[in-house]
Amino acid sequence: MPANLLHIVESTTLDADDIAARTKRIHALLLSKSKYIDKPNFTKIHPTDLALLFAEYDRQFFDGQIKNTLGTIPLHFGLSKRMTSSGGKTVHYIGKKNEKECYEISVSTAILFGCFDGKDHRPISGSGIVCRDRLDALQRIMEHELVHLIEMVVWEKSSCSKPRFHSITRRFFGHTENKHQLITPKEKALVQFGIKPGMVVRFRFDGEEHTGVVNRINKRATVLVEDRRGQRYSDGKHYAKFYVPVQMLEAVE
Ligand SMILES: [Zn+2]
Known part of the structure; x- marks a missing residue:
């Protein structure tokens, strides 16, 4: 003891x-x-x-x-x-x-x-x-x-x-x-860039523009973009997952 x-x-x-x-x-x-x-x-x-x-x-x-x-x-x-x-x-x-x-x-x-x-x-x-x-x-x-x-x-x-x-x-x-x-990175993303989980965002990746939903924010944001070839999620839709630096995201109205 x-x-x-x-x-x-x-x-x-x-x-x-x-x-x-x-x-x-x-x-x-x-x-x-x-x-x-x-x-x-x-x-x-x-x-x-x-x-x-x-x-x-x-x-x-x-x-x-x-x-x-x-x-x-x-x-x-x-x-x-x-x-x-x-x-x-x-x-x-x-x-x-x-x-x-x-x-x-x-x-x-x-x-x-x-x-x-x-x-x-x-x-x-x-x-x-x-x-x-x-x-x-x-x-x-x-x-x-x-x-x-x-x-x-x-x-x-x-x-x-x-x-x-x-x-x-x-x-x-x-x-x-x-x-x-x-x-935390999450607080920073919200205060500095106005980005938070659940938001619809636009970003460029490999020269192409994508629109998706922010799923979570760790060091980078995880954005889910609808994609037939992607993994199936609980809402029944298929998504491709992107890890994007928060400053590269643009909120979509
Ligand atoms: Zn503790």
Whole structure:
């Protein structure tokens, strides 16, 4: 039983100045130690940066007890270009058959690099805290995912919509919200280009003009164009699927 980590998690409440000082130290430390993150609005990142960030948070906020409690269970870090609806994700893989049990924290580079690109249409906040730069936003993501990891390790289940999660993120990191508020590609598409799912759009592809319906928006928009040779969808019609950069779409009245 992870008595130490449980004790720390249940008995600690940090004040705002203390939280600011610790997160500032981590911000500076990452800039000095990372081989990839060379400025606050960095343009390169490597999974080892997430490991570095994790280790520092564990040391400065949890007395190294997260790592200690994990013991020999590996914790992996990943970067995802395809994750576009949230900034991070934590998964507990329970060892089945030949697989070994492990935890994995992944961070969305699509969201990270989509924020602080000089084209933000609003101040960016993460977990209710206004972020000053991309590294700051990454720290908010890590703080949120860390609490998911802690809950999984200590209580097996974790949910960021539940009071226990809110209590931990507030007491340790001063979070006042627990939904992501970074700018997603979907929000960007709507604000910058006025494009949203369900809209009829026109675009050129291979010199030909097509008209279709926006099905979803990830990094690019998925547009369905009626086509007899295409796949059959639930409305009984056949569509060909196109992946189109949002800026190339024109809304049809
Ligand atoms: Zn969450």
